[in-house]
Amino acid sequence: MAGETLEPESGRTIGIPWNRLPFDSETAQGFATVLPVILLYLVIAVAPVTFALYASFYSIPLMNPTWEFVGLQNYLEVLRLDRFWASLWRGVVYMVGSTLFQLVVGLWMALALNRLDRGQKIVTAVVFSAYLVPIIVVSLLGLFMFDTFTGVLHVIGSDWFGLWGTEEFVLGNQDWAMGLLILLGSWKYSVFIAIFTLAQLTAIPSRFYEASKVCGANKWEMFRDITLPRLKGVLLVAVLLRSIFMFNKFDIFWQTTQGGPGYATTTLPVLTYRETFIGGSYGVGNAMAIIMFLFLAAAALMYFRAFDPSEEVQT
Amino acid sequence: MSSETAGTASTAGSEGGDGSTGDSGGLLGRGFETDDRVYRALLYASAAIFLLFGLFPVYWMAQNSLKTREAILDGVSWFPSAEGFTLSNYAVLTSGDIQLYFFNTLVVTMGTVILTVVVSLIAGYGLARLSFPYKEGFARFLLFGYMFSPIVLGLPLYLIWQEIGLLNSRVGLIIALTAISMPFSVWLMWKYIQTIPEAMEESAWVVGASRWEGFRDVIIPQTQPAIIASALFAFALAWNDFTFAQILLPSNEATTFAPGILRQITQGYDIAWNDIMAASMAMTIPPLLFAYFLQSYLLQGFQIRSL
Amino acid sequence: MVDVRIRDMSRVFQDGDDEITAVDGIDLTIEDGEFVTLVGPSGCGKTTTLRCVAGLDKPTGGTIEFGDRDVTELPVQQRDIALLFQDIALYPHMSVRDNMAYGLKIAGLSKEERYRRVEEAASLLQITDQLDKSPAALSGGQQQRVALGRSIVRDPTVFLFDEPMSDLDAKLKRDLRPVVQQVTREIGCPVLYVTHDQEEAMTMSDRIAVMNDGHLEQVGGPKEVYTDPATEFVSGFIGQPTTQFFDGRVRGGDGGTHLEIEEYDFALPGTNGELDGYASESIRVGVRPQNIGVDDGSKGGIPAEHVLDEPLGDETHSFFETEFGEIVVVTGPDFEGGQREYGLVLDPEHAKLFDPDSGVRVA
Numbered sequence: 001m002a003g004e005t006l007e008p009e010s011g012r013t014i015g016i017p018w019n020r021l022p023f024d025s026e027t028a029q030g031f032a033t034v035l036p037v038i039l040l041y042l043v044i045a046v047a048p049v050t051f052a053l054y055a056s057f058y059s060i061p062l063m064n065p066t067w068e069f070v071g072l073q074n075y076l077e078v079l080r081l082d083r084f085w086a087s088l089w090r091g092v093v094y095m096v097g098s099t100l101f102q103l104v105v106g107l108w109m110a111l112a113l114n115r116l117d118r119g120q121k122i123v124t125a126v127v128f129s130a131y132l133v134p135i136i137v138v139s140l141l142g143l144f145m146f147d148t149f150t151g152v153l154h155v156i157g158s159d160w161f162g163l164w165g166t167e168e169f170v171l172g173n174q175d176w177a178m179g180l181l182i183l184l185g186s187w188k189y190s191v192f193i194a195i196f197t198l199a200q201l202t203a204i205p206s207r208f209y210e211a212s213k214v215c216g217a218n219k220w221e222m223f224r225d226i227t228l229p230r231l232k233g234v235l236l237v238a239v240l241l242r243s244i245f246m247f248n249k250f251d252i253f254w255q256t257t258q259g260g261p262g263y264a265t266t267t268l269p270v271l272t273y274r275e276t277f278i279g280g281s282y283g284v285g286n287a288m289a290i291i292m293f294l295f296l297a298a299a300a301l302m303y304f305r306a307f308d309p310s311e312e313v314q315t
Numbered sequence: 316m317s318s319e320t321a322g323t324a325s326t327a328g329s330e331g332g333d334g335s336t337g338d339s340g341g342l343l344g345r346g347f348e349t350d351d352r353v354y355r356a357l358l359y360a361s362a363a364i365f366l367l368f369g370l371f372p373v374y375w376m377a378q379n380s381l382k383t384r385e386a387i388l389d390g391v392s393w394f395p396s397a398e399g400f401t402l403s404n405y406a407v408l409t410s411g412d413i414q415l416y417f418f419n420t421l422v423v424t425m426g427t428v429i430l431t432v433v434v435s436l437i438a439g440y441g442l443a444r445l446s447f448p449y450k451e452g453f454a455r456f457l458l459f460g461y462m463f464s465p466i467v468l469g470l471p472l473y474l475i476w477q478e479i480g481l482l483n484s485r486v487g488l489i490i491a492l493t494a495i496s497m498p499f500s501v502w503l504m505w506k507y508i509q510t511i512p513e514a515m516e517e518s519a520w521v522v523g524a525s526r527w528e529g530f531r532d533v534i535i536p537q538t539q540p541a542i543i544a545s546a547l548f549a550f551a552l553a554w555n556d557f558t559f560a561q562i563l564l565p566s567n568e569a570t571t572f573a574p575g576i577l578r579q580i581t582q583g584y585d586i587a588w589n590d591i592m593a594a595s596m597a598m599t600i601p602p603l604l605f606a607y608f609l610q611s612y613l614l615q616g617f618q619i620r621s622l
Numbered sequence: 623m624v625d626v627r628i629r630d631m632s633r634v635f636q637d638g639d640d641e642i643t644a645v646d647g648i649d650l651t652i653e654d655g656e657f658v659t660l661v662g663p664s665g666c667g668k669t670t671t672l673r674c675v676a677g678l679d680k681p682t683g684g685t686i687e688f689g690d691r692d693v694t695e696l697p698v699q700q701r702d703i704a705l706l707f708q709d710i711a712l713y714p715h716m717s718v719r720d721n722m723a724y725g726l727k728i729a730g731l732s733k734e735e736r737y738r739r740v741e742e743a744a745s746l747l748q749i750t751d752q753l754d755k756s757p758a759a760l761s762g763g764q765q766q767r768v769a770l771g772r773s774i775v776r777d778p779t780v781f782l783f784d785e786p787m788s789d790l791d792a793k794l795k796r797d798l799r800p801v802v803q804q805v806t807r808e809i810g811c812p813v814l815y816v817t818h819d820q821e822e823a824m825t826m827s828d829r830i831a832v833m834n835d836g837h838l839e840q841v842g843g844p845k846e847v848y849t850d851p852a853t854e855f856v857s858g859f860i861g862q863p864t865t866q867f868f869d870g871r872v873r874g875g876d877g878g879t880h881l882e883i884e885e886y887d888f889a890l891p892g893t894n895g896e897l898d899g900y901a902s903e904s905i906r907v908g909v910r911p912q913n914i915g916v917d918d919g920s921k922g923g924i925p926a927e928h929v930l931d932e933p934l935g936d937e938t939h940s941f942f943e944t945e946f947g948e949i950v951v952v953t954g955p956d957f958e959g960g961q962r963e964y965g966l967v968l969d970p971e972h973a974k975l976f977d978p979d980s981g982v983r984v985a
Contacts (some may be wrong), residue, residue, distance in 0.1 A: 026445050033441025034400030034453060036434045044494035048471035055471065112361035114343065125607035126369035134555040136573035137595045141372050143580075144588055145378070152375060155391045176456055187368070199617035218353065241461060248464035251557035255577055269466040269467045277469055277562075286420050288372050289470045303462075304455065375686055480952070516712035518769075520698045522725025523706045524778060536715040 012277045049293055056287035062280040074287035075277070081265055083271060084155050084288070090178065091267035097182045097246040102242055103235070105186065106193025111227075113194070114201040124198075131191035146171050151187035174264045177257055181265055185252050189242065196232060196238040204230050244299045268292055283293070361523060373599060380592035382405050387430020387588050404593035413594055415568065416575035419485060419599075423560075423571055424553040430541055430547035431496045439541075440530060444513070460498035465491075465558035473562050485570040491559050496552045500545035503616055507541035508534065544616035547609055554602070588605035624689040624779050626652040626675065626812045631684035633670050644670040646836035647684065649962055652812040654894035657803070658841075659815045659856040662833035663859070669784060671833070672816045674780050677701045688780060700965045704773030705903070706786040710765045710774075719753040722772045729776070740946065743771040746808070747801065763794040767801065774805055783815040787822065795819075799826055820860050824848070832856045843927040853980040857908045857974055863939055866914065868968075869978070870907040870985060872900040881970060883907060886946070888970040906976040913972035914951045916940070916964050923965025924949075931959050942966060 056074050058067045062225030068092055077086050145153040148169050157163040157170065170176040208226050217225065250269035254257060259266035259274060266274070272292065378395055379387055383547060386399025407413050429472070442450065472491065473482065481487030511534065519529040535542075557573040562571040567578070606613070633645040645667040652658045660668045675686055677698030685694045693701055712721050722743060723736040730881075731739075744750045747767045757765055762962055768787055773781065782803070787795045803914055806813045819856055823830050824844045832855070833842040840852035851857035857865045870883040880886040890897075894949035917923055926942035926949065938953045942964065948964060953959075975984045 003608055027447040030445035033445065034438045037438045037457070037501055040434070040490065040494040040497060041323055042461065043579030044472070044491050045460070045468060048468045051475055052467075052471035055474070081392060087580075108361065109364070109365060110347065112358055112365070115358055116362055119362065121607070121610070123365055124610050125603070127365055129599075129603045130369055132551050132554070132597050132606055134557075134573060134602075136576065137362075137376075137598050138372075140576070140591055140595050141376060145372070145594065150387050150390065150588060154393045162367050168590035182340055195617050199614045202614065220352075244462060244464075248466060249487045250466045251561075251573070253357050254561070254574070255557065258581075268382060269464075270464060271564075273471065282470075284473065289467045292464065292467050296464060296467065300459060303458070322740060512709045512711060514707035514709050515713065517698070517706060518705065518711040518772075519724065521676065522679070522703075522772070523699050524724075525699060528728060533713060536713070551985045595887075 033045055033168065049290075052286040052289045052293070055283055056290050058283045060282040060286075062276065062282045070283065074167055074283045075118045077284060077289075078287050078291065083266065084268075085172060086263060087266050087268050088270040090147050090263075090267075091247055094178065094182060094249070094267055095243055097179075097238055098246040098249075099243045101182060102190040102193050103184045103239055105190040106238075107231075107235070108282070109190065109194035110197035110201055111197055111223075127191055130188050133188065134254055134255045135185075135188060135251050136185060137254055138188050140178070142256055143171065149297070171257055174261055177261060177265045181252060181256065184256070185246070185249065189246070192242060195233075196234055200231055201227070237303075240299070240303050240306055243302075244296065247295070247299075317343060323356045332520055376592050376595050376599065379588065380596045382589055385588045401589075404595075407590040407593055408597055412567065412575060412579065413572075413590075415592075416572040417597065419564075419569065419575075420554070420571040420573075423485050423488050423492070423556075424550055426485065427492040427496065427553035428546050428549045430489060430493045431500050432546050433584060434436070434493065435497065435500035435504045435545055436535070436538065436542065438501045439508050440534060442501070442505040443508035444516070457498050463495045465495070465556070465562075469559050469562035476563055479562075483563075483564055483566045485569065487569070488556075488559055488563055489553075491563065492553045492556055493549070496545075496549045499548055499616070502536065503545050504542050507538060513538050524529045540612055540615055543609060544612040547612055548607060548616060550605070551602075554598070624812065624977075625654050625656075626650075626814065627687040628671070628675065628905060629687070631671070631674060631681045632755040633667070633674055633679065633944065634682045642698055642728075643836050645674070645681070646834075648838045650831055650838065650841065652782045654812055656825060657806060657813040657828045658831060659817060659827035659829070660831045660833055661817055661823040661859070665816055666833045667836045668816045668818075670924055672782055672784055672814060675780070675814060676703055676705050676710070678748060690879045692757075701780070702778055703780045703782055704771060704776065704778035705782045706766070706769050708788055710757075710762070710769050710786075710789075710820045712765055712768055714756070714758055716757075717753070718749070718755055718757060718760070718768050721757060722775055725772065725776045726867075730899035730976075735933045740771070740962055742879045743775045745874075745964060746774070746805070747771050761794075762790050763798055766790065768799060770802065770805055774809060777809065781809060781811055783817075785817050785819075788817070788950070790817065795822070795980065802826065805941045820862070824860070830860075832859060834859070835903045841879055851974060852983055854906055854908060854976040854983075857976070861910060863911045865908040865910050865974075866949050868907040868909070868946055870905050870975075872897050872905050872975075874901040881905075881907065881973070881975075883968075888924075888968060888969075888973070890970055890973075891983075900975075900977075900984065904978055906978050906981070907968075908974040908976060909968050910973065911939070911952045913969045914949070916951055916957070917952055919963055919965035921965060921967070923967040926961030926964050928964055929962050931957065934975075937969065961982060 020141065032306070054279055055067075057069060057071055059070045059074070109127055113120065113127065116123060145151045146169065148154055148167060154164075154170065158166045158168070164170050164173065164176065171180060203205060204226065209222055212222050212226060248269055249267070249269075250273060253265055253267060253270045254273065257265045259270040270287055272288040276282055280287075378393075381401065381404070382392075382395045382399045383403075384402045386396060389399070392399075408417060442453070443446075445603070476482040476484075481490075505597050515533050515537070516529045519533050520526070524532065556571070557577075560571045561574040561577075564574065567575070570578070571593070578589065580591070628648060628650045629650060630647045631645060631649050632643065637641045648671065660671060662668045665775050670679060674681045675691065677696060677700075681694065685692055687693065688701070696833070697795060705851070712718075713724070719740055722740045726736040726739060740753070741750065744753055747770060749764060749767050749771065750929065751909070752760060752764060757768065764886065766819045769786070786802075787798060790798065798823065799875055802815075813828065815822075823896070827844055829841055830844055830847050832839045832847060834855045840847055840851075840856045847856055847860050849952065852861065854867070858867065868883045870881050873880045873882055873887075874897075879890045882888050915923070916926075916978065919925060924944050924946070926944045929941040929943050929948070929952075931938040931941075936955055939960050940953045940957060942949050942951060942959075944966065976982065977984055
């Protein structure tokens with residue numbers, strides 16, 4: 001089959017010799033498609049963090065930004081602050097409390113919704129809408145429902161259960177505020193875990209359960225041997241993400257208590273905001289932001305260890 | 316008998332995920348019907364609890380948005396009374412600052428949704444269909460976006476935006492919100508487009524369609540579920556945002572609903588719970604509708620493994 | 623008038639630092655109006671070859687010409703080809719009509735002209751009543767007809783098929799084969815049809831190109847590759863059940879050339895000296911199951927224990943266990959082995975001899 005001879009000299013490729021460039025056109029196109037994402041990241045993340053690092057070495061009064069180099073003094077000041085350590089501790093309490101609560105409730109919701117055979121769509125809609133309702137509405141409802149004059153939850157707590165006095169604004173109570181904020185936030189964010197879990201649950205083929213039924217497994221055994229192993233990875237990621245998000249929570253605090261009463265609900269993000277925009281010391285604020293960023297970086301490492309993205313990249 | 320029933324209940328309950336570990340031993344020799352009845356009872360009880368906790372706040376918001384200011388100040392009541400009923404609270408949506416906040420929120424949300432979908436669709440297509448080096452590095456880089464904390468980034472952005480004139484600009488906020496919606500959206504598009512057979516596009520090229528025409532006529536129509544899902548998440552993100560807007564939109568004219576209404580309350584302007592509840596309803600109804608009609612897309616978004 | 627000429631074409635894939643040669647310098651010419659089937663096991667490079675011809679992939683060496691046009695560097699859009707895919711790739715968001723008209727739309731034809739041509743193609747393929755349905759509502763066979771229709775409305779210069787029937791069941795395949803042949807004949811352009819199914823290759827082609835491991839083993843008519851295989855691979859690949867192979871030895875000497883397989887001796891028919899270099903050398907012997915006889919074992923055949931029969935109606939495939947391993951024999955429709963002892967008789971007349979190292983046919 002080597003019959004044909006005489007290869008004609010073909011004058012080929014006119015224009016840009018793509019195949020002779022150090023990269024081919026597909027590589028260029030590929031980079032072009034992700035370039036907007038990279039630019040967004042550069043503008044919104046890389047530049048600010050770099051800038052914050054730089055600014056954290058300066059003393060910068062917010063109202064009249066004159067930059068004065070102070071070296072590590074901002075960091076020393078932050079680390080010497082009692083309220084920094086107290087805020088860090090409160091942040092950890094809030095993070096752990098919220099995440100655990102959300103994990104339990106979210107798992108419960110997902111498992112129940114997955115098995116529900118009647119009214120599933122409407123119940124799911126109610127649950128999901130909690131995730132889509134903006135946090136400001138949750139906060140406003142919290143403020144309204146715990147209001148001493150008009151609040152229904154205030155009345156239920158004081159008149160029905162006697163948990164607190166009739167005159168007492170519980171969101172302004174040292175003992176109650178943090179716990180209530182955990183519950184308030186969890187009303188919205190438990191659904192995050194529920195959606196994560198439910199998505200995974202619906203992806204488990206029913207033949208797995210049928211097979212185990214044939215083997216005589218009961219519901220608990222099916223949950224333990226089929227459902228749970230399948231959920232483990234997803235739950236790990238969800239818990240990790242929720243922990244990170246809850247540790248960084250700022251909105252619900254500022255909307256309801258602004259860190260009060262006193263410092264009872266001042267977590268690290270709240271303290272940072274206060275020092276910067278109320279205290280007016282932009283350099284110190286940025287030093288705190290950098291410290292928080294370091295926590296995040298540690299979390300990111302854990303995240304990448306828990307779930308290796310490189311295995312997802314192929315195919 | 317009663318202790319046996321309790322054993323069954325705890326077993327069935329653990330399927331509901333309340334965390335208590337039931338011992339399966341108590342189940343031996345029991346009729347499946349009893350087991351099943353208790354299980355269903357717990358299932359429906361769970362659904363009832365979700366409905367109660369999910370709907371009660373919305374109901375409370377709705378009924379108080381229909382009360383006059385005086386009726387609310389009269390104290391807790393479970394329904395609006397005849398004389399306390401009014402629709403006039405909703406006038407707050409079309410007047411004054413609240414109207415302005417709503418307009419800004421709408422602009423920011425729509426801008427974020429559109430920008431997110433466009434950018435993530437293009438990036439997702441490139442990642443799924445073009446071969447270029449450092450994809451793995453990009454995947455890591457992308458997921459790092461989950462660590463973007465509005466408070467950590469907003470602080471330095473405040474002075475940067477001020478310097479380049481994006482402070483108090485809705486565009487500045489749209490850019491910031493689009494960036495933090497990227498990891499989810501790009502990953503979703505990437506994984507979704509991978510599920511569309513390459514032959515689909517190739518068959519378009521064969522008949523003469525350019526890469527762009529193939530993308531427009533074949534990929535985009537088939538990516539619709541992922542587009543809806545990522546639009547939905549971008550909506551949730553932008554509609555929910557408080558921290559970025561609070562920091563990056565300090566002026567009253569430019570700000571969105573969340574920081575705006577909070578400012579009204581803390582500065583003690585003439586605003587009352589009846590108005591706040593009416594405004595809150597307006598912020599709640601779109602999510603309710605989306606949650607009902609688009610819930611399958613919401614699930615689909617999370618089904619793509621690994622976020 | 624156009625023919626397709628593939629000259630010394632190679633495709634090497636880069637996998638990190640490893641190089642994987644999928645196609646290793648093949649030459650193939652498809653005349654105008656000729657139906658050539660590229661057949662081979664999976665991973666042999668046949669699909670890569672087709673994708674290079676289509677322009678979906680670029681060869682790393684050699685050239686491809688359509689007529690006197692060198693298309694090696696030409697993008698797929700400008701090659702004016704038709705291509706049928708294994709996963710049929712109809713657009714789920716368009717009606718059947720719009721699926722078929724899509725190429726014409728891209729070409730900028732008016733709506734009336736587009737739909738007129740679609741109607742024409744549809745009546746040829748007998749899918750006129752399906753035009754307004756969505757592709758998802760069609761059966762697999764009908765979908766492939768639509769894909770065929772999508773290709774022919776544009777009157778392509780070259781027609782390519784990439785295992786278009788491998789997802790269809792046997793009956794649908796048989797129904798569709800004549801349709802494919804009719805349609806391609808109507809268009810009258812060169813056809814390159816890739817498949818791993820030798821039955822498809824045998825029944826449809828003017829010529830078959832058997833490919834293995836990036837090389838073309840043989841190109842020839844269906845009968846030629848069956849009766850006159852050029853290599854051990856072709857002999858083993860074409861034909862059902864597959865050719866049975868033995869390790870033998872050639873012995874020259876008095877009374878002609880003999881073939882020894884272990885202790886069995888066969889007198890080879892008169893040869894023209896092809897075996898001269900192989901005297902006392904080992905050699906591969908291939909015998910088709912059709913050319914193996916079964917007797918009761920008294921005439922010195924290879925002792926064999928019958929294992930099972932697969933009755934196919936007009937013939938039976940019988941499996942025997944022998945000292946050479948399992949051997950399949952095509953027996954008569956009435957044969958029933960009953961797990962008894964038999965003797966297998968090889969017909970040296972039909973034995974094909976291959977060089978044990980290169981696999982090339984010797985005699």
